[in-house]
Amino acid sequence: MELLEKRIQSDGIVKKGSVLKVDNFLNHQMDIALFNEMGKEFKRLFKDRPINKILTIEASGIGIACVAAQYFQAPVVFAKKAQSINIDGDVYSTRIESFTHKRVYDVMVSKKYLRPEDHILILDDFLANGCAVNGLIELIESAGATVEGIGIAIEKGWQIGGKTLREKGYQVESLAIVERMDEQTGEIFFRN
Amino acid sequence: MELLEKRIQSDGIVKKGSVLKVDNFLNHQMDIALFNEMGKEFKRLFKDRPINKILTIEASGIGIACVAAQYFQAPVVFAKKAQSINIDGDVYSTRIESFTHKRVYDVMVSKKYLRPEDHILILDDFLANGCAVNGLIELIESAGATVEGIGIAIEKGWQIGGKTLREKGYQVESLAIVERMDEQTGEIFFRN
Numbered sequence: 001m002e003l004l005e006k007r008i009q010s011d012g013i014v015k016k017g018s019v020l021k022v023d024n025f026l027n028h029q030m031d032i033a034l035f036n037e038m039g040k041e042f043k044r045l046f047k048d049r050p051i052n053k054i055l056t057i058e059a060s061g062i063g064i065a066c067v068a069a070q071y072f073q074a075p076v077v078f079a080k081k082a083q084s085i086n087i088d089g090d091v092y093s094t095r096i097e098s099f100t101h102k103r104v105y106d107v108m109v110s111k112k113y114l115r116p117e118d119h120i121l122i123l124d125d126f127l128a129n130g131c132a133v134n135g136l137i138e139l140i141e142s143a144g145a146t147v148e149g150i151g152i153a154i155e156k157g158w159q160i161g162g163k164t165l166r167e168k169g170y171q172v173e174s175l176a177i178v179e180r181m182d183e184q185t186g187e188i189f190f191r192n
Numbered sequence: 193m194e195l196l197e198k199r200i201q202s203d204g205i206v207k208k209g210s211v212l213k214v215d216n217f218l219n220h221q222m223d224i225a226l227f228n229e230m231g232k233e234f235k236r237l238f239k240d241r242p243i244n245k246i247l248t249i250e251a252s253g254i255g256i257a258c259v260a261a262q263y264f265q266a267p268v269v270f271a272k273k274a275q276s277i278n279i280d281g282d283v284y285s286t287r288i289e290s291f292t293h294k295r296v297y298d299v300m301v302s303k304k305y306l307r308p309e310d311h312i313l314i315l316d317d318f319l320a321n322g323c324a325v326n327g328l329i330e331l332i333e334s335a336g337a338t339v340e341g342i343g344i345a346i347e348k349g350w351q352i353g354g355k356t357l358r359e360k361g362y363q364v365e366s367l368a369i370v371e372r373m374d375e376q377t378g379e380i381f382f383r384n
Contacts, residue, residue: 029305030268032261058251063258063268069224076222076255113221 001041001175004153005190007034012188014181018156020188026153027060027125032067038175039068042123042151045173046072049148051121053077055114055140057096057107057132061124064153068123077114079107079136092142096135107135114143127152127174130161137170154178157191193233193367196345197382199226204380206373210348212380218345219252219317224259230367231260234315234343237365238264241340243313245269247306247332249288249299249324253316256345260315269306271299271328284334288327299327306335319344319366322353329362346370349383 013021025031051072056065057079065076082105093108114120122136133150140147147170155162155174165172177191205213217223243264248257249271257268274297285300306312314328325342332339339362347354347366357364369383 023302024304025267028269028272028302030258030261030270032258032268033265035258036262059254059270059272062251062254063270066222066224066227066255066258067262069222070228070259073225075217076224077220078222078251078255080220080251110215110220112216 001038003034003037004176007031008154008176008178008190009188014183014186014188016183018181020154020156020178020181022154026064030063032063035064035067038064038153039071041175042068042121042173043071046121046149046151046171049121049171050119051148053113053118054121054123055079055109055136056123057081057136060126064125065123068151072121074121077109079109079139081105081107092139094135094138094142097129097131107139109139109143111143114140114145116144118143118145119148120145121148122150123152124150125153127155127161127165127172128159130159130164133161133165149173151175193230195226195229196368199223200346200368200370200382201380206375206378206380208375210373212346212348212370212373214346218256222255224255227256227259230256230345231263233367234260234313234365235263238313238341238343238363241313241363242311243340245305245310245312246315247271247301247312247328248315249273249328252318256317257315260343264313266313269301271301271331273297273299284331286327286330286334289321289323299331301331301335303335306332306337308336310335310337311340312337313340314342315344316342317345319347319353319357319364320351322351322356325353325357341365343367 054076069076090111091108149171152174155177157177157179179191180189246268261268282303283300341363344366347369349369349371371383372381
C-alpha cells in the first residue's frame with residue numbers, strides 16, 4: 001500500500017536491533033485518516049471472506065482494528081494481556097513472547113466472544129516472528145472458530161512470521177513489507 | 193445518551209463490588225456501530241472546543257477514541273502503561289491507581305506527542321474515582337498543553353471522579369451516568 005510505505009519512509013525511524021519506530025502515526029500517536037485508508041484496503045483484500053468478527057491484541061492493534069471494522073460491519077474483540085477482575089474466569093488463554101518488549105506474557109479472550117460459528121479476521125500493527133499472530137490463532141482454534149485471514153500493517157520481511165503463516169495456508173496480507181533496513185543510513189527498503 | 197443507556201440496561205451485568213461488566217460491547221468485544229454513534233455525540237457536545245488531539249489510555253479507551261477521532265479530524269495519542277524499549281526515554285509520566293485492577297501502574301506519553309500548543313480532548317470508557325483522568329490531566333499539564341474537555345462513555349455517579357473534575361471547572365461529558373446499581377436484582381439506574 002503506497003500511502004503507508006510513503007509514510008513509513010517519511011516518518012519511520014530505524015533504531016538499533018532491527019527496531020522500526022512508527023510511533024508518530026501507528027502505535028502511540030495514531031493517524032486516524034491513514035487508519036481509514038488501511039481499513040478500506042483490508043476490506044478490498046479480504047472482500048471474498050465471510051468475516052463476522054475481528055480479533056486483535058492490546059494495545060497497538062486496537063485502533064487499527066476498530067477503524068477497519070467499520071468496513072466489515074463487524075465487532076472487534078481484543079485479546080487481553082493480563083488477568084483482570086472484570087473478566088470472568090471462563091477464558092481461552094495462551095502465552096505470547098513479545099519481540100518488542102523482550103518478555104513473555106499471557107493473553108486471553110472470554111469464551112463468550114469466540115464461538116465455533118465465528119469467521120475471524122486477525123488484525124495487528126506488526127508481524128515479525130509471528131508470536132502474537134500464532135497466539136491469536138491458537139485462541140481461535142481453541143474456540144473451534146475459523147481463521148479467515150490475517151491483516152497486518154507492517155511486516156518485517158526478513159523475519160520468519162509471514163513466511164511460516166503463508167506456508168501453513170493462511171491468507172496473510174501485509175500493507176507494507178519491509179525487506180531490509182539500514183541502521184547506519186536509516187534507509188528502509190520495501191518488498192515489491 | 194439513550195442508545196448507550198439502553199445497551200447498558202440490556203447487556204450490562206452488575207457484579208459484586210460495584211463492578212459493571214460491559215465487556216460484550218464496550219471494553220473486550222467492541223460494537224463499532226455504537227462507537228460511531230458515541231463519537232458523533234462527543235463531537236456534538238464538544239463542537240465549540242478547538243480540539244486538535246485526543247488523548248486516551250490503553251487499552252479500553254483506544255477503540256472509543258479512534259472511532260470518535262474521525263468526527264474531530266484529530267489524531268489519537270494513547271498513554272502507555274509500562275516502559276517499552278520502543279519508546280524514547282523522553283516521556284511525561286505519572287502514576288495511576290486502577291479501580292478495576294486494584295493496582296498502581298506508571299503511564300507515560302512521549303514528549304513528542306504532547307506539545308504546549310495542543311488543545312486536547314480526553315476520552316475514556318469509564319470514570320469512577322477519576323484516577324485515570326487525573327493522571328492524563330497531569331501529563332497534559334506537564335506538557336503545558338490545554339485540556340479542552342473530558343468525554344466518558346460510562347460514569348459511576350456515586351463515585352467522586354466526575355464531581356471533583358466538574359468542580360475544578362473541566363467540561364466533563366459522560367454519555368451515561370449510572371446513579372445506582374442493585375447487586376441483588378441486577379437493576380441499573382441512570383441519572384437524568
